[in-house]
Amino acid sequence: MTPLVELREVSRSFGANCVFGGVSLVIQPLENLALVGPSGCGKSTLLRLIAGLDPPDAGEVWISGGRASSAAQVLVPPHQRRLAMVFQDLALWPNLSPLDNVALGLSGTSMANRERARRSMESLELCGIGALARRKLSSLSGGQLQRVALARALAVQPKLLLLDEPFAALDLTVKAALYEQIRRLSAKERITLVMVTHDPMEATALCSHGAVLERGTIQERGEFSRLLTNPLSETLRAFVKQLPPRGRTD
Amino acid sequence: MISSGVLERPGWWRSAGIALGLGFAAAPALILIGPLFTVGAGTGFGAGFPDAVGRSLLVAAGAALLSLAVGLPAGLVTSLYQFPLRRPLVGVLALPLLVPSFLWAIGLARLRVEAGLARDGLLSGASGCVIAFAALGIPLVVYATMAAARGITQSQLDGVRLATGESAVLRYTARNVLPAAVLAAVLAGVLSLSDPGPGQILGYSGVATQILVSFSALYDFDLAARQCLALGALVLVVVAPLAWWSADRLSAQLFGRDVRGAKLYRTLPARIVGPFLLAGIVVLTTVLPLAGHAWPATRRLMLSRAFAEVTRTAGNTLLYAVLAAAIAVLCGVILAICAGRDQRRQRLLLTALLVLLALPPALGALGVVQAASLAPQELDFLFRGRFTVGAVLALRFLPVATILLLRSTSSSSPSWAAAAAVHGVGLARYLRRVLVPLLTPVATVAALLVALLATAEVGTVLLVQPPGEPSLPVAIFTVMANAPESLVATLCLIYIGGAAIILSLAMAALSVENG
Numbered sequence: 001m002t003p004l005v006e007l008r009e010v011s012r013s014f015g016a017n018c019v020f021g022g023v024s025l026v027i028q029p030l031e032n033l034a035l036v037g038p039s040g041c042g043k044s045t046l047l048r049l050i051a052g053l054d055p056p057d058a059g060e061v062w063i064s065g066g067r068a069s070s071a072a073q074v075l076v077p078p079h080q081r082r083l084a085m086v087f088q089d090l091a092l093w094p095n096l097s098p099l100d101n102v103a104l105g106l107s108g109t110s111m112a113n114r115e116r117a118r119r120s121m122e123s124l125e126l127c128g129i130g131a132l133a134r135r136k137l138s139s140l141s142g143g144q145l146q147r148v149a150l151a152r153a154l155a156v157q158p159k160l161l162l163l164d165e166p167f168a169a170l171d172l173t174v175k176a177a178l179y180e181q182i183r184r185l186s187a188k189e190r191i192t193l194v195m196v197t198h199d200p201m202e203a204t205a206l207c208s209h210g211a212v213l214e215r216g217t218i219q220e221r222g223e224f225s226r227l228l229t230n231p232l233s234e235t236l237r238a239f240v241k242q243l244p245p246r247g248r249t250d
Numbered sequence: 251m252i253s254s255g256v257l258e259r260p261g262w263w264r265s266a267g268i269a270l271g272l273g274f275a276a277a278p279a280l281i282l283i284g285p286l287f288t289v290g291a292g293t294g295f296g297a298g299f300p301d302a303v304g305r306s307l308l309v310a311a312g313a314a315l316l317s318l319a320v321g322l323p324a325g326l327v328t329s330l331y332q333f334p335l336r337r338p339l340v341g342v343l344a345l346p347l348l349v350p351s352f353l354w355a356i357g358l359a360r361l362r363v364e365a366g367l368a369r370d371g372l373l374s375g376a377s378g379c380v381i382a383f384a385a386l387g388i389p390l391v392v393y394a395t396m397a398a399a400r401g402i403t404q405s406q407l408d409g410v411r412l413a414t415g416e417s418a419v420l421r422y423t424a425r426n427v428l429p430a431a432v433l434a435a436v437l438a439g440v441l442s443l444s445d446p447g448p449g450q451i452l453g454y455s456g457v458a459t460q461i462l463v464s465f466s467a468l469y470d471f472d473l474a475a476r477q478c479l480a481l482g483a484l485v486l487v488v489v490a491p492l493a494w495w496s497a498d499r500l501s502a503q504l505f506g507r508d509v510r511g512a513k514l515y516r517t518l519p520a521r522i523v524g525p526f527l528l529a530g531i532v533v534l535t536t537v538l539p540l541a542g543h544a545w546p547a548t549r550r551l552m553l554s555r556a557f558a559e560v561t562r563t564a565g566n567t568l569l570y571a572v573l574a575a576a577i578a579v580l581c582g583v584i585l586a587i588c589a590g591r592d593q594r595r596q597r598l599l600l601t602a603l604l605v606l607l608a609l610p611p612a613l614g615a616l617g618v619v620q621a622a623s624l625a626p627q628e629l630d631f632l633f634r635g636r637f638t639v640g641a642v643l644a645l646r647f648l649p650v651a652t653i654l655l656l657r658s659t660s661s662s663s664p665s666w667a668a669a670a671a672v673h674g675v676g677l678a679r680y681l682r683r684v685l686v687p688l689l690t691p692v693a694t695v696a697a698l699l700v701a702l703l704a705t706a707e708v709g710t711v712l713l714v715q716p717p718g719e720p721s722l723p724v725a726i727f728t729v730m731a732n733a734p735e736s737l738v739a740t741l742c743l744i745y746i747g748g749a750a751i752i753l754s755l756a757m758a759a760l761s762v763e764n765g
Contacts, residue, residue, distance in 0.1 A: 054259075077674075079673055104673070108675070
C-alpha cells in the first residue's frame with residue numbers, strides 16, 4: 001500500500017538550533033497518528049513540513065507516493081497536497097463570517113461561487129453549526145470556533161487532516177463532544193488524522209497510533225495499545241501515569 | 251499564483267523593500283549632500299549661526315526636560331489607573347500635537363499682552379519657547395509612556411503589587427517605560443530645533459529661523475543647505491544612538507504578539523491625582539494658548555474675512571493633507587509587510603524611522619528644491635507642483651504611519667497566512683479579503699493622523715509650495731505680522747476647531763476598532 005505520508009531523513013534547524021535531524025516516518029492511509037513529545041521538540045515544525053508550509057533543510061517529504069518537498073524546496077504547494085490543517089490558534093480570518101471563512105478556504109478548488117457556497121454550508125452543517133453561518137466570529141464560543149475551523153478544513157475534502165493542538169484551550173465537556181464528532185467524520189469521510197498533542201486522553205481518544213519525537217528523533221512509533229504497555233520514552237512513561245486505569249488497558 | 255505563505259516566510263524582497271522605502275524617504279536629504287563636495291562650494295554657516303544653535307539647544311534641552319518631568323508621571327498614572335474623565339482628557343492631550351506650534355505660540359504671546367504680563371516674563375523669550383514646545387513634548391511623552399506600558403502584563407503587575415505594594419508598581423513600571431519616555435522627550439526637543447515658529451513669535455529665534463531667513467530672505471540656497479545639513483548632523487549624533495538603544499525594548503513593547511496591556515487599577519489617590527494631573531497639562535498646553543486667541547476674538551470676531559482666507563486656502567490644505575496621508579499610508583503598509591515578524595529587522599526599521607522623524611524637515615524640502623533645479627523642465631510637474639508638497643509631507647510623516655501599521659501587522663496571527671496557503675488562497679485574494687480589511691481601521695487612523703500633522707507642518711510647505719498655493723497654516727504664518735490681531739485669532743480658532751473635530755473622528759474610529 002502506498003503510504004499517505006513519508007518523511008525520509010528530514011532535518012530542520014532555526015539558525016544554529018537544530019530542532020530535529022534525520023527523522024523518518026511513514027503514515028499509512030487511515031492510520032490516525034498522534035505526534036507527541038516534550039515542548040519545543042519540533043512537533044508543530046514537523047506538521048508544517050508535512051503541510052508544505054516550510055521545506056526541510058535536508059531530506060524529503062513524500063505525499064501519496066509523490067515527492068512533495070526536498071531539501072530547501074517545496075515541490076508541491078500546500079493546497080495541492082489534498083490535506084487540511086487546524087491550527088493551534090485556529091487561524092480563522094477574524095473579519096469574515098463562518099460561512100465566508102469556509103468559502104474562502106475553498107479558493108484552491110475550481111468550484112463556481114454558487115457551488116462553493118453550497119459546499120461551505122454543507123460543511124458547517126456537518127459540524128453542527130449551520131445556524132451560525134452568518135454570525136460574527138467574535139460572537140462565537142471557543143467550541144463553536146473550533147467547529148468553524150474544522151468545517152473549513154473538512155470542506156476541501158482532504159485525505160489528511162493535520163491537527164496542531166487545537167483543543168488545548170477547551171473545557172472537558174466541549175472536548176469530549178468534539179472528539180466524538182471528529183472520530184465520526186474521519187471514519188465517514190475516510191480522512192487520516194495526524195495530531196500534535198500533549199494530552200494523553202486526546203491522543204488515545206482520536207488516534208490508534210502514536211509517534212514520540214524526543215531529542216531530535218522519533219524515539220518510538222506504533223499502535224498505542226502496544227506503546228502504552230511497555231513505554232520506552234520519557235514522554236510515554238509520563239503519558240501512562242496520566243491516563244486513568246481503564247484508558248491504559250484500552 | 252503567488253502563495254499567501256510568502257507573507258510569513260523570509261525572503262530577499264523584505265530587505266530590498268525596506269531599503270527601497272527608507273531610501274525613498276531619505277533621498278531628498280541625500281540629494282542635498284552632493285553639491286557640498288563640488289569644487290567652489292561655500293564652507294561657512296553665516297554670522298550668528300553658532301549663537302542660534304546655542305539658543306536652539308537651550309530651548310530644546312528645556313523642552314525635553316519639562317516634557318519628561320511632567321509627561322512621565324502623568325503617563326504612568328494614566329497607564330496604570332482608572333480615574334474620572336481619563337478617556338476624554340487623554341484624547342484632548344493630542345490636540346497640541348496636531349496644531350502648528352506657532353499657533354500655540356501666538357496664543358501665549360497674545361495672552362501675555364492681554365493679561366498685562368511683563369515683556370520679558372515667563373511667556374516670552376527662551377522660557378516662552380520652552381513652554382510652547384513642551385506643549386507638544388508633554389503629550390508625546392504621555393503617549394509614549396502609555397504605549398510602552400502596554401508591554402507589561404497583568405500578571406507582572408499583580409506580582410509586584412502583591413509583593414511590595416503600589417509604590418513598587420509605579421517604580422517597576424517607570425523602569426520599564428523610561429527608555430520610551432526619554433526617547434519621546436528627546437524627540438520633542440530635537441523637533442523643536444527645526445521649528446522656526448515659536449522662536450520667531452516669542453522673540454527667541456534659533457537655528458530653524460536662520461535656515462528660513464537664508465532661504466527666503468537672503469535667497470542663499472547653498473547657505474541654507476549647509477546650515478540645514480549641520481543641523482541634521484547634530485540631530486543624528488544625538489538621536490541615532492538613543493534610537494538604537496531604545497529600539498530593542500520599544501519594538502518588543504510595540505510590536506509584540508500579545509500587546510494587550512494590563513487592566514486599569516482603581517485606587518483612591520489615583521482617582522484624585524489623575525484628573526488633576528491631566529487637567530493641569532491640558533490647561534498648560536491647550537487652555538492657556540486658547541485663552542490667548544479667544545481674548546481678542548471676544549472683542550471682534552472677523553468671521554467673514556477669516557472664512558474668505560479659509561476658502562482661498564482650503565483646496566490646497568486638503569490636497570496636501572490627502573496626498574501626504576495616501577502616500578505615507580501606502581508606503582507604510584509596504585514597509586510594515588516587508589518588516590514582517592523578524593525582530594532584528596523590526597528594530598533596524600524602528601531605529602531608522604525614529605531618526606528620519608527627528609531629522610529637520612527642511613532637509614527633505616531643500617533637497618527637493620535642489621532636485622527641481624537639477625531636473626529638466628519636463629519634470630516640473632514632479633518637482634515644482636502641488637503634488638510635490640504632498641509627497642514631501644508624506645516622506646516627513648512616513649515614520650508615524652509606518653509605526654502604527656507595523657504595530658497592527660506584527661500583532662496579527664502568523665497562522666492566518668499559513669491557513670490561506672494551505673487552502674490555496676492566492677496572495678492577491680488574501681490581501682483583498684483578509685489583510686487589507688483588517689488593516690483598514692488602523693490605516694484610517696494613520697491617514698487621519700498624517701493628514702493633520704501634514705496640515706500643521708509649516709516649514710516644509712513654505713519651502714516647496716508653488717507660488718500662490720499656500721495651505722491655511724502657511725497663510726496664517728504669512729499674514730500674522732501684518733493682519734489685525736482679531737483676524738489672526740479668528741483664523742487660529744477656526745484651525746484649532748477643525749483639528750479638534752478631526753481628532754474626535756479619529757478617537758471614534760479607534761474606539762470602534764477596539765470594540
